[in-house]
Amino acid sequence: MRKNIFFTFILLLLVQLVCAEEYQLEIARQAVNITGHTVDKITVNGSIPSPTLQFTEGEEAIVHVTNHMNEPTSVHWHGILLPGLMDGVQGLNNYTDIAAGGHFTYRFKVRQTGSYWYHAHTNGQEQDGLYGAMIFKPRLKDPIMSDRDYTVVISDYSVSLPSLFSNFLMGCAVR
């Protein structure tokens, strides 16, 4: 009997150690009509905003990103504790953008809980649609009891090119 309990404990420990949540993100440019004007925007798995990703504290987050666009891209995990290479910011920690047609797999252990977001860190692509929410659930009992959670993502949207915003903002900054 003791032996069975011991092996059950070891099995549970192994399950905990290899626990991982895996996602596939397909980034593409496609025609989008939100305001009555059809324009090319960036979608992830066909949607704006990008899908909400859910992970549990302690498990490994694995996110496979495929860039179907004719331009480089990146995914940055905003405010997340992770190894530098996985941060997704071009030029920092040896990370380089995901080339046109390229692929990159992000892997990091989830070390925090709460609601966060991810977004592109390349050429204003965040303003063009590449952003989404992430929920990191606590490994043990959730201190917030609810029957159902809803994630609300709020963003600006414009049919204009994101480069116009940055030019405008830069122009304002020097006045």
Ligand SMILES: [Cu+2]
């Ligand atoms: Cu950020």
